[in-house]
Amino acid sequence: MPDHKDNRFVAHFDMLGMNALTKRNPDLAWERLSTLCHARNESLSFSIQRIDTEELIFDQIQTVTFSDTVIAFSKSNNGNDALAMVLLMTQLFIYSLHVCVPLRGGIAHGRFAFNPSLNLFSGPALVDAYELGESAQWLGIVIDKHTADAVSQLPVGMSPRGKRTVVEWNVQCKDGTVRRRNVVNWPETNRSNYMGTVPLTVEDFYEPFTSLFGQYKELQPAAAAKYVNTVAFFNSHFEP
DSSP, rough: OOTOOOOOOEEEEETTTTTHHHHHHOHHHHHHHHHHHHEEEEEETOEEEOTTTTTEEEEOOOOOOOOOEEEEESSSOHHHHHHHHHHHHHHHHHHHHHHOOOOOEEEEEEEEEGGGGEEEEEEEHHHHHHHHHBSSSSEEEEHHHHHHHHHTSSSGGOOOSSSSSEEEEEEEESSSSHHHEEEEOHHTHHHGGGSSSSSSOOHHHHHHHHHHHHHHHHHHHHHHHHHHHHHHHHHHHHHO
């Protein structure tokens, strides 16, 4: 069993709007959960090869899923774990967007202990990851400073175009504050997969989610703000 002093990289992701969707249309909510599960399996099936050492990295990340929440944690505490965590969780985020499952998440580093046989998972890193993700009013990935610093030293620290894969951004938060955070620059890391117009409009970004949450103009202001903030980030970082 892991020692309670073990440090790991931990991620906490959940789907936006799931509570309301479950009450309004349980069958559609179940279908979206099944889609999220498939996205998780597909994203974590990838192996990674470091371009500097040619080392093959696989099976570094474990996950636990409860309803619309995915918790991921690394098996140890080194550069390969940071690399696998950021790459695979970004893949999960992008794949989920592609299949109309809106996620937000946080990744943090610190003490984390687990006992799968008892379904016990605990530690400051899990709390930090939860708070980083849940506090943000958007679809995206917020990471703590330790993880950001670790990624900056890795081959994925810069994109092929020389743009940073982790950037600082003024993240709009639920409590109305704006906080400077380290975030994954997913518009840059997945630039080659986007075939839409630029700049992206909020209406175009939201349109695939209409079947889940209704028309954009009918959203409550707090819900609409998540999509506004996401599009603002996308347009700022999807540079020609």
